[in-house]
Amino acid sequence: MEQIYCHGCGVQIQTHSEKELGYAPLSALEREDVICKRCFRLKNYNEVQDVDLTDDDFLSMLHEIGDRNGLVVNIVDLFDVHGSFVRGLNRLVGDNEVVLVGNKVDLLPKSINHNKVKNWMKRVAKEFGLKVKEVYLVSSVKGINMEETAFELEKIRKGKDIFVVGCTNVGKSTFINYLINRSIEQEQVITTSYFPGTTLGFIDIPLDDQASMIDTPGIINDHQMAHYLSKKDLKTVTPKKEVKPKVFQLEAEQTLFIGGLARLDIDKVDEQKGFICYFSNDINIHRTKIDKADLLYDQHLGELLSPPTEETIETWPELEAKTFQINSEKKQDIVFSGLGWITVPNGQTTVKAYVPKGVRVLVRDAII
Numbered sequence: 047m048e049q050i051y052c053h054g055c056g057v058q059i060q061t062h063s064e065k066e067l068g069y070a071p072l073s074a075l076e077r078e079d080v081i082c083k084r085c086f087r088l089k090n091y092n093e094v095q096d097v098d099l100t101d102d103d104f105l106s107m108l109h110e111i112g113d114r115n116g117l118v119v120n121i122v123d124l125f126d127v128h129g130s131f132v133r134g135l136n137r138l139v140g141d142n143e144v145v146l147v148g149n150k151v152d153l154l155p156k157s158i159n160h161n162k163v164k165n166w167m168k169r170v171a172k173e174f175g176l177k178v179k180e181v182y183l184v185s186s187v188k189g190i191n192m193e194e195t196a197f198e199l200e201k202i203r204k205g206k207d208i209f210v211v212g213c214t215n216v217g218k219s220t221f222i223n224y225l226i227n228r229s230i231e232q233e234q235v236i237t238t239s240y241f242p243g244t245t246l247g248f249i250d251i252p253l254d255d256q257a258s259m260i261d262t263p264g265i266i267n268d269h270q271m272a273h274y275l276s277k278k279d280l281k282t283v284t285p286k287k288e289v290k291p292k293v294f295q296l297e298a299e300q301t302l303f304i305g306g307l308a309r310l311d312i313d314k315v316d317e318q319k320g321f322i323c324y325f326s327n328d329i330n331i332h333r334t335k336i337d338k339a340d341l342l343y344d345q346h347l348g349e350l351l352s353p354p355t356e357e358t359i360e361t362w363p364e365l366e367a368k369t370f371q372i373n374s375e376k377k378q379d380i381v382f383s384g385l386g387w388i389t390v391p392n393g394q395t396t397v398k399a400y401v402p403k404g405v406r407v408l409v410r411d412a413i414i
């Protein structure tokens with residue numbers, strides 16, 4: 047078959063997978079200037095849509111950014127900051143400045159100190175070797191801090207292009223769509239334009255006569271819980287509203303099940319203490335004794351311990367345990383990537399965290 051390239055973003059057209067780059071329905075191939083679905087939606091509905099890309103493709107795409115002159119805006123999910131960081135971004139952005147946007151601030155408890163979160167994000171960025179110029183906390187769905195951030199980005203970019211990068215599901219499309227809607231006048235139709243020399247699916251949204259905002263495909267991050275979940279379960283697991291902390295008074299030999307998705311055993315703790323859970327309000331948290339936990343899991347996965355539900359269970363892997371010895375003067379968070387976290391009080395505690403193989407668990411200074 048003859049190779050066809052999208053007239054909008056230059057990507058090679060394919061007709062088999064809607065979620066991947068370059069998709070167009072067969073019927074679209076009859077047209078003279080074929081465009082992919084993503085460009086079609088932008089052109090006709092002024093709306094960008096996310097497509098997924100694997101690590102390798104993504105990295106080669108980022109090289110392209112390093113060779114260009116622009117401001118890189120990296121969107122991360124505030125509910126899963128480590129999990130949604132783009133690894134290797136530091137090596138590939140070249141001399142371009144990087145701004146971090148922490149999205150979904152509406153999910154964090156209102157009492158949270160924004161400056162503390164921003165400083166913590168800067169530290170995380172540093173762990174990933176990334177120097178960031180600024181951090182903004184926004185909710186692109188609720189419009190929180192979006193106007194201020196748009197204004198600041200306009201100042202920082204100094205007339206240059208903006209490259210928007212992020213993992214899938216961080217809200218990159220929602221963020222860009224907000225900015226598009228904010229800037230277009232009724233009659234003005236956004237057009238995509240061919241990005242010379244690339245077939246990597248950059249979408250080019252004009253900001254002014256000289257510069258563009260460039261939407262890049264979302265990278266799939268293997269450490270996220272989302273990869274194991276059906277659409278329905280992902281919906282349950284993804285918080286929709288401000289997360290309400292739930293406190294459990296726990297002592298040694300007790301365990302908490304986060305639905306059936308994860309589990310935290312308290313192996314040692316100096317006395318009974320309050321452990322604070324931050325998860326979607328729709329996930330059931332169940333407390334039991336460690337010696338009963340395995341049996342409970344075998345017998346009640348998908349019922350008392352859910353999600354996972356039917357479709358997810360079919361391919362649900364065994365949970366793997368990781369032990370953490372915490373000896374800290376400050377409270378610590380045990381973070382289950384893509385799911386939420388449990389704040390462990392200060393002092394000496396040994397816990398075992400169970401998650402599906404590959405999902406990251408990490409300990410950080412408590413953010414709340």
Ligand code: GDP
Nearest residue numbers: 096149150185186187214215216217218219220
């Ligand atoms: P993308 O894959 O990065 O382009 O992400 P999307 O824009 O498609 O958003 C992924 C999911 O996160 C969707 O269910 C959105 O509704 C949700 N989302 C995006 N932005 C926000 C936000 O600011 N707050 C909340 N609570 N959800 C958001």
